Amino acid sequence: MSQLPQSSDQFLTPEECAEVDATLMPARDRFTARVSIYSLRSLKQIAQAAGITIDTLTEQQIIDWVEQDPTLRPEDGFDPNFKRFFARLVISSLRPLKQIAQEADVAIEALTLSQVVSWFEKEAKARIDQGEDSTFQG
Known part of the structure; x- marks a missing residue:
């Protein structure tokens, strides 16, 4: 099984892509998977910096x-609206990461x-089997 890299200096590695x-x-599911993979990397960094596990992080800790x-940074083209969007x-x-971890019987990390x-x-x-309007079970 491939381990997720710890570096956050790129969105996804070539292996992940x-x-x-x-x-x-479908494209929207690949996009959601990519976002979750990158988010997992970010969540690991946030939890490590806070000295706690991912499942105990609060929304405010993630936003902060x-x-x-x-x-x-704004000088790199990122405005407060992007930061709010990214935090969300x-x-x-x-x-989904909690659900994946629960089904795999492992910690999110x-x-x-x-x-x-x-x-x-x-x-x-x-x-897809249930019809295009359905979303993932949660």
Whole structure:
């Protein structure tokens, strides 16, 4: 099983992109999987900085971390609206990541790239089988 890298200086690694792209998921599901993979990396950093586990992070801790992230500076083109949007993406990713961890019977921090991608692939297939208007179970 592939481990998720700890570096946050890129959205996804070539390995992560290749694993997501190798699926037969629709584009929106591949996008959601990519966001969750990146969010997991960010959540690991936030939890580590706070000295707690991901499942005990509060929304406010996530928002505060995004607000203070030096890579999201206004001089680099990031405005407060983007920071709020990004914080919401990370917070929203917690729901499926918690579900994946629960189904895999591991801590969120221990999730692998393969586990995350496989879960999204399974959910996309179930949604398609049930009809396009369905969303993942949660």
